[in-house]
Amino acid sequence: MSDARRKYESDGYHVARGIVAAEKIDAFLRTFADVAALQPELQFPIVSTLGYGPLRRVNGFMQDPVFDVHSLGWLRDEFSPIAETALEMMTCDGIKEQLLALDGSDAHTLVMSTFVDRSSGTAPHQDCYYLDSDPQRRLTAAWIALEDIAPEAGRFYVISGSHKKHFDLTAEQLGDFKSYEKLLADYVAARAGDLYSPELKKGDVLFWNSGTVHGAYKPSSETTSRKSFTVHYIPNSVNFVRHYNAEKLTHSGTFARNGIVCRVDRLTAKMPA
Numbered sequence: 001m002s003d004a005r006r007k008y009e010s011d012g013y014h015v016a017r018g019i020v021a022a023e024k025i026d027a028f029l030r031t032f033a034d035v036a037a038l039q040p041e042l043q044f045p046i047v048s049t050l051g052y053g054p055l056r057r058v059n060g061f062m063q064d065p066v067f068d069v070h071s072l073g074w075l076r077d078e079f080s081p082i083a084e085t086a087l088e089m090m091t092c093d094g095i096k097e098q099l100l101a102l103d104g105s106d107a108h109t110l111v112m113s114t115f116v117d118r119s120s121g122t123a124p125h126q127d128c129y130y131l132d133s134d135p136q137r138r139l140t141a142a143w144i145a146l147e148d149i150a151p152e153a154g155r156f157y158v159i160s161g162s163h164k165k166h167f168d169l170t171a172e173q174l175g176d177f178k179s180y181e182k183l184l185a186d187y188v189a190a191r192a193g194d195l196y197s198p199e200l201k202k203g204d205v206l207f208w209n210s211g212t213v214h215g216a217y218k219p220s221s222e223t224t225s226r227k228s229f230t231v232h233y234i235p236n237s238v239n240f241v242r243h244y245n246a247e248k249l250t251h252s253g254t255f256a257r258n259g260i261v262c263r264v265d266r267l268t269a270k271m272p273a
């Protein structure tokens, strides 16, 4: 077993520096800005509602994370260049090498992705509340810094060792994520000393397990961006399960890029004309 894997299995996270090329990041950001500027009326799939909406901007920054950037091309032809430049990063050799080192698998499926321009903070949670592998906790997520992340932008954090924690959830916590988030906020407050929030530079990637408790601090600045992707992968030897909001998505197919299978889940909500 590699040293990285041993440490990942004990801590529940791993940081890999500079594995996504700056040119690929720049190409994506430029492409996204061009498409959004040319057709500001276009609606995107939005993470918080799992519905479609225009890109709401304050101080020039998008307020809503965009859902499943990797498969945007399946929604509209105009979105294809965005998806393709995102996939250049999400399926790059550096990411594949790290996934192999961390979970021992050389074949993965990308099951979900998110693009954030500016963060308003993320409540602590384990991804396995929302989505996971079956058998559980074989899902690995990657947080890709698309710029040098300033402290005032609200940095991402993980709780070391928390991937082994199993919460006994009540029916209310299972059915209502706000109630679940309250439980997790109490857990994080009690383990404040184990919070790890590294400085991440453009091209750095923080990997974590679907059991690892993580979140992002609220930003202290209204005018600082926090450009990042989160991308979720499972080894092809396990199944994918969605535990929350499954009814809001329709599995619509798969495609492959650089040896990684990419899952396409369309929002069940009606796509605006």
Ligand SMILES: O=C(O)CCC(=O)C(=O)O
Residues within 6 Å of the ligand: 114, 116, 119, 121, 122, 127, 141, 156, 214, 215, 216, 228, 230
């Ligand atoms: O980027 C963030 O602030 C949080 C992302 C996250 O928690 C996730 O994708 O599971």
